[in-house]
Amino acid sequence: MSARTTATKQKLFDAALKLVGERGAASVTVDEIAAEAGVAKGTIYYNFASKDALVEALLHHGVEILAGRLRSAEGSEDSLEALVDEMLGFWAEYPAFGQLLVSELWRTPGQWHGTLSLLRDDIVSIVRGHMKRLSDAGRLPDGVEVGTASAALFGTLLVIALDWQVFQPERSRAEVRDSVMHLVRGLGPAR
Amino acid sequence: MSARTTATKQKLFDAALKLVGERGAASVTVDEIAAEAGVAKGTIYYNFASKDALVEALLHHGVEILAGRLRSAEGSEDSLEALVDEMLGFWAEYPAFGQLLVSELWRTPGQWHGTLSLLRDDIVSIVRGHMKRLSDAGRLPDGVEVGTASAALFGTLLVIALDWQVFQPERSRAEVRDSVMHLVRGLGPAR
DNA sequence: GAATTTGTACTGACCGGTCAGTTTAAACGG
DNA sequence: CCGTTTAAACTGACCGGTCAGTACAAATTC
Numbered sequence: 001m002s003a004r005t006t007a008t009k010q011k012l013f014d015a016a017l018k019l020v021g022e023r024g025a026a027s028v029t030v031d032e033i034a035a036e037a038g039v040a041k042g043t044i045y046y047n048f049a050s051k052d053a054l055v056e057a058l059l060h061h062g063v064e065i066l067a068g069r070l071r072s073a074e075g076s077e078d079s080l081e082a083l084v085d086e087m088l089g090f091w092a093e094y095p096a097f098g099q100l101l102v103s104e105l106w107r108t109p110g111q112w113h114g115t116l117s118l119l120r121d122d123i124v125s126i127v128r129g130h131m132k133r134l135s136d137a138g139r140l141p142d143g144v145e146v147g148t149a150s151a152a153l154f155g156t157l158l159v160i161a162l163d164w165q166v167f168q169p170e171r172s173r174a175e176v177r178d179s180v181m182h183l184v185r186g187l188g189p190a191r
Numbered sequence: 192m193s194a195r196t197t198a199t200k201q202k203l204f205d206a207a208l209k210l211v212g213e214r215g216a217a218s219v220t221v222d223e224i225a226a227e228a229g230v231a232k233g234t235i236y237y238n239f240a241s242k243d244a245l246v247e248a249l250l251h252h253g254v255e256i257l258a259g260r261l262r263s264a265e266g267s268e269d270s271l272e273a274l275v276d277e278m279l280g281f282w283a284e285y286p287a288f289g290q291l292l293v294s295e296l297w298r299t300p301g302q303w304h305g306t307l308s309l310l311r312d313d314i315v316s317i318v319r320g321h322m323k324r325l326s327d328a329g330r331l332p333d334g335v336e337v338g339t340a341s342a343a344l345f346g347t348l349l350v351i352a353l354d355w356q357v358f359q360p361e362r363s364r365a366e367v368r369d370s371v372m373h374l375v376r377g378l379g380p381a382r
Numbered sequence: 383g384a385a386t387t388t389g390t391a392c393t394g395a396c397c398g399g400t401c402a403g404t405t406t407a408a409a410c411g412g
Numbered sequence: 413c414c415g416t417t418t419a420a421a422c423t424g425a426c427c428g429g430t431c432a433g434t435a436c437a438a439a440t441t442c
Binding site for chain 2: 400401403405412
Binding site: 022023024026027098099102103104105106107108109110117120141144145148149151152155156158159160162163165166167168179180182183184 | 213214215217218289290293294295296297298299300301308311332335336339340342343346347349350351353354356357358359370371373374375
């Protein structure tokens, strides 16, 4: 793949991510994506087999970036906090990706459900790795299943990040992160 | 409004909820909704001004039901657990509504965003009522803002419920509820 | 080293299907 | 009767996908 093609695909990813995140995959037209990317419609079909294929590639691309960042948080001192922080950072940087993910991930017979399930597993398994190490170190209370907790943490962070972007954009990332950590470790003691 | 009309609207709500939840508002056709409801297409346009108006009415309808249930949980002994349970029950009963909500709620300039923000506020304020009472009773740890926690709890329950329906349908509602309560009160102590 | 060929990337007008919404005339039902 | 529903045909805008042709740089030929 030439540098030219790579650049074009990147432009298409950026444009598609923005529009699809904002308005949903179904209601965005290929013409709009082409216009946003500053590219002719035909170029899209030269680089991708179909509109669906473009979205699918986009999904893979985004998850790759996220997975990379989450893995990079594995070495930190406070692994869980680093994970949360990294995840919030990713959603802050690619809010449209969060919107895309959230609106497709749980659509049961949806066209991307298969792909998305796999991608979700990628992410959740990384989260599970973090959790597992906490658990082995005895830092997780009894009765909390690592698998369940990982899936829940991922989903929770996703919606909290979206809620942050949309309804409370004035809050800082550190502030939100601290709130999350409070909730994750906090609501318990008082009961 | 006659009983006949009410019945027709109910059929349309059921049909629209199912289809729109599964496949998204944009990609469902009015003809499909009519067929699913066993009603002529013209009937839809007799009862609603447009496809969008139907979806909007659907949103209001669903939120009314949810709000009613959450309010009914206010008298319980363990108010928070009752709230969680009631909410999980609602999402279990109307999974398509959860899918619809989650895929539209955070779509920033989306056509439903205004309506949905108001509806979200309705629900979150009920949750906040529950939390406030906990807080006044000194059962919430310091540093947890009631507003933030309420929004987070609502969003979290929404995604956990969806994840449950889609990826772990074999788990019982009580099981999920206990997991949530564990997470809400549990991850803290061990750190 | 000019002329020609080849391969790759891109263009945008165009086509055929789809779908929201309309219209109408007739039936139904309370 | 009158509010409601039906069935079916129709309109017109819109949209995914196609395709013949362009641009251009790197090889190839003479």
